[in-house]
Amino acid sequence: GPSREEVLALRQRYVNPGVLTYYREPLMIVEGAMQYLYDETGKRYLDAFAGIVTVSVGHCHPHVAAAVKEQAGTLQHATTIYLHPTLPRFAEKLASKMPTGPNGTPLDRTYFTNSGSEANELAVLMAREATGNQHVIGLRNGYHGGTPNTMGLTAHGTWKFPSNAPGGIAHTHPGYCYRCPYDLAYPSCEMKCAKDVANVIAYETPGQVACFIGEPIQGVGGAVLPPKEFFGIVYDAVRAAGGLCVADEVQGGFGRTGEHYWSHQHFGVQPDLVVMAKGIGNGAPLAAVTTTEATAATMTKRIHFNTYGGNPVSMASGLATLEVIDAEGIQENARVVGGRLKEGLLELRDKHDLIGDVRGLGLMLGVELVTDRVAKTPAKQEAADLMELAKERGLILGKGGLHGNTMRIKPPMCISKDDADFLLATVDECLGIIEE
Numbered sequence: 274g275p276s277r278e279e280v281l282a283l284r285q286r287y288v289n290p291g292v293l294t295y296y297r298e299p300l301m302i303v304e305g306a307m308q309y310l311y312d313e314t315g316k317r318y319l320d321a322f323a324g325i326v327t328v329s330v331g332h333c334h335p336h337v338a339a340a341v342k343e344q345a346g347t348l349q350h351a352t353t354i355y356l357h358p359t360l361p362r363f364a365e366k367l368a369s370k371m372p373t374g375p376n377g378t379p380l381d382r383t384y385f386t387n388s389g390s391e392a393n394e395l396a397v398l399m400a401r402e403a404t405g406n407q408h409v410i411g412l413r414n415g416y417h418g419g420t421p422n423t424m425g426l427t428a429h430g431t432w433k434f435p436s437n438a439p440g441g442i443a444h445t446h447p448g449y450c451y452r453c454p455y456d457l458a459y460p461s462c463e464m465k466c467a468k469d470v471a472n473v474i475a476y477e478t479p480g481q482v483a484c485f486i487g488e489p490i491q492g493v494g495g496a497v498l499p500p501k502e503f504f505g506i507v508y509d510a511v512r513a514a515g516g517l518c519v520a521d522e523v524q525g526g527f528g529r530t531g532e533h534y535w536s537h538q539h540f541g542v543q544p545d546l547v548v549m550a551k552g553i554g555n556g557a558p559l560a561a562v563t564t565t566e567a568t569a570a571t572m573t574k575r576i577h578f579n580t581y582g583g584n585p586v587s588m589a590s591g592l593a594t595l596e597v598i599d600a601e602g603i604q605e606n607a608r609v610v611g612g613r614l615k616e617g618l619l620e621l622r623d624k625h626d627l628i629g630d631v632r633g634l635g636l637m638l639g640v641e642l643v644t645d646r647v648a649k650t651p652a653k654q655e656a657a658d659l660m661e662l663a664k665e666r667g668l669i670l671g672k673g674g675l676h677g678n679t680m681r682i683k684p685p686m687c688i689s690k691d692d693a694d695f696l697l698a699t700v701d702e703c704l705g706i707i708e709e
């Protein structure tokens with residue numbers, strides 16, 4: 274194949290320079306096999322970022338790869354204006370994995386799109402249509418996509434363009450205890466941050482809202498995991514203002530948090546709409562919004578169309594992925610190996626002053642680095658150095674968070690205990706070098 278230099282030169286010449294790459298010297302990947310990636314020299318990396326939390330059951334998992342190949346060779350494309358068998362089969366399988374909506378109402382009506390951004394746009398559209406209200410409440414520090422409305426919902430300046438400012442969107446606190454905006458501590462805070470959503474509704478909306486949308490565990494925002502009561506308080510306030518509740522499960526769904534198939538179940542809440550992408554298709558461009566029969570019916574008032582939404586190859590990939598999650602005990606593995614990782618990271622926190630906070634559930638973990646534990650000064654440079662040093666040692670980590678100082682650990686859920694130990698030993702060694 275072409276050399277890394279040739280690929281880099283072609284990309285620099287013909288690709289928009291705004292397309293993001295990681296690392297000081299962008300890494301070239303030519304092959305993937307389960308939890309590992311290989312560069313052009315054959316060097317192996319443990320992929321602790323799973324693409325971007327996309328590859329849920331493993332790179333090129335044989336069952337998923339075979340299903341995609343078979344579908345691509347039989348019927349690669351048909352839009353939803355025709356019937357084809359794979360779409361409803363996958364929709365039925367997905368419905369069998371859905372949680373219940375409010376008061377036990379089934380969530381079993383799905384609309385397929387290609388990306389999380391499109392799915393979130395659609396969820397907001399459905400909520401607005403269903404309620405007749407316009408205003409949407411999001412969480413500070415959240416990420417919901419890069420299209421106009423979702424860029425507005427995304428609540429961090431890094432991801433916004435000043436030329437794009439959609440209206441009718443307000444943000445409330447995310448329950449980020451490590452950086453509590455009131456300098457309080459849980460539980461004596463009595464969930465002041467969650468209760469503040471009533472003020473946001475009162476002061477920043479007409480008092481009636483279309484919906485609330487939130488990631489039960491923030492992904493890009495750095496594994497922010499609020500206390501268990503958080504979403505119950507927020508959902509109640511939003512419903513009292515006539516709004517629906519949307520759970521963005523793009524990163525936290527499909528067993529990743531270990532204890533539950535859906536991350537919102539950790540909080541004991543029942544959303545009206547669930548948005549999915551990334552892990553649902555193991556890397557295929559596939560996303561979905563699933564809701565109740567009544568809310569779904571509001572989409573028949575006008576025509577909404579998505580050319581590639583529900584295409585046979587993505588459907589086949591999604592169906593095979595969900596089958597693997599069931600057949601291979603993937604959720605249980607996320608719980609067990611994720612638990613071991615978190616324990617190990619907490620031990621590293623005792624050893625390394627750079628680690629300010631370790632948080633998350635299952636295989637959705639965050640390690641926030643600080644240069645001063647009392648002031649909680651974000652260790653932005655150190656986080657970037659850790660990424661580089663880990664890469665040299667064959668470990669790919671993710672990075673994000675409010676200040677770009679949170680390491681994001683979300684490997685394909687097939688990761689083994691030995692992989693977890695390698696990850697911990699590598700992070701330990703790299704932090705030691707940075708602290709020298």
Ligand code: PMP
Pocket residue numbers: 325387388389390391393416417418419488492493521522523524550551
């Ligand atoms: N929601 C969440 C929680 C995400 O993490 C992302 C992507 N990082 C999106 C939505 C947007 O998905 P996409 O990039 O597929 O449009």
